[in-house]
Amino acid sequence: MNTVRTVKVGGDYHYTIAIGADLLADGARLAHMLRGRHALVVSDGNIAPLYADRVEAALRAARPDLVLQRFVIPPGEQEKTLARFGECLEALASLGATRDATVLALGGGVVGDLAGFAAACWMRGIDCVQLPTSLLAMVDSSVGGKTAVDLPAGKNLVGAFHPPRAVIADTSTLRTLPDRELRAGLAEVVKYGAIFDAHFLHWIEGHAEALLARDEAALAHAIALSCEYKADVVARDPFEHGDRAMLNFGHTFGHAIESEQGYAGTTGEGLNHGEAVAVGMVLAARLATALGMAPTEDADRLQALLQRLGLPTAIPVGLAPESLLARMRLDKKADARGLRFVLWTGAGKACITSGVDEGAVLRVLTHG
Known part of the structure; x- marks a missing residue:
């Protein structure tokens, strides 16, 4: 049996960080975090081919009623822009996302920052579940609710504090991490x-x-x-x-x-x-x-x-x-x-x- 470690973030914006192997295939755990019937999986061109199908299959098995779509950006910090942020909002519009929709940020820090910022702004704030796939994102950017995009003038200059509904860190993704x-x-x-x-x-x-x-x-x-x-x-x-x-x-x-x-x-x-x-x-x-x-x-x-x-x-x-x-x-x-x-x-x-x-x-x- 896989051991799942949990860390609780307290305060006014409390949530749980789950750490363990094969958590992206745990449909019940993923579905438990969704309040509504709309979900957008945000990922990038490196991570989506590895894990997006697994996440979506697990969600659909647990929640057959779920309206689920995927938004994929090219990989890299240079993609964490206002333009990509706008495209993510358009993807939420295409989904018909309501106030109880959820954004699932599947990837490293760039995806987590961009997806979290979009969740913070769509209808003035919807749920975001962080699914970090890099070690850096697991220990840093997925925790704490700091979301942002970059400008040519500097890094993370446009953003919002938007604590996640949950963080689910699947350590098995580190096996494929460069x-x-x-x-x-x-x-x-x-x-x-x-x-x-x-x-x-x-x-x-x-x-x-x-x-x-x-x-x-x-x-x-x-x-x-x-x-x-x-x-x-x-x-x-x-x-x-x-x-x-x-x-x-x-x-x-x-x-x-x-x-x-x-x-x-x-x-x-x-x-x-x-x-x-x-x-x-x-x-x-x-x-x-x-x-x-x-x-x-x-x-x-x-x-x-x-x-x-x-x-x-x-x-x-x-x-x-x-x-x-x-x-x-x-x-x-x-x-x-x-x-x-x-x-x-x-x-x-x-x-x-x-x-x-x-x-x-x-x-x-x-x-x-």
Whole structure:
């Protein structure tokens, strides 16, 4: 019998995260999340051929009355646009989706963000069930209800907070996940240890090879613990007015890199999200050291772990520090006092720091 782990997200917008193998074929579990008779499966050109038929067959067996359609976008961050968002709304219109309809986001973070934003806006908000198929989406973007699309000016600048009705993470999908995407997800797993729990960071160091080898027990433990950390902070701060911002450790630097590269990670011409966050975490740790907040040894340890996991830890060649700094000024985490970063005072101890001197940031961007 498959073991299903559950993590409960509390607060005013409570829901459950289910983690286990073969959950996409569990029609009863999927159908239980649908309040009405309309459902739109949103996926992309990589994931839909692998799993969409399975999800739809399971739903139809459990709910023969269901009016079910599929909307598929091309893969890649560059597709997370207002234009694709509009097409998703048109798909809901074609479905005849009513106020009790459900959007099923089947895929990675791009699909989850786009589908969740469409669900947030259709008739001022309908249910969204997140079905993450990448490690990164399982431990990060599917949990917490942050939905958005990108603009040429920056990442995730247009969006809404829209907590999901449920998250169903089928760990068997990780068997087909490309190695690069697995490593990208491990960057976000490392983030939770870096900002919340030095013991978890130590556990990752001891299980790095098992995680890279896709050991199911190790991955399930890493996913469940990551989700528990995120669920705890989301319950306290659902709209990112305080502590939840700590989840952005490494993201200010990382988003600037992604934006400057034109979200070219999917084509292999740039870093993907997890890779950019890996670089960003190292830069954030180095910035904390430069500001006298944390020891150099902790930054070295973080960099070494990310390198063991096969992740980049340096800014890609050809990106100008001044251009990256300009991107950060537009980052949605900036405030009236200037640049705002999630830094740390050492492993497992994150803090939000506003009004960071741009000169210090520029020196880190230039010299690492």
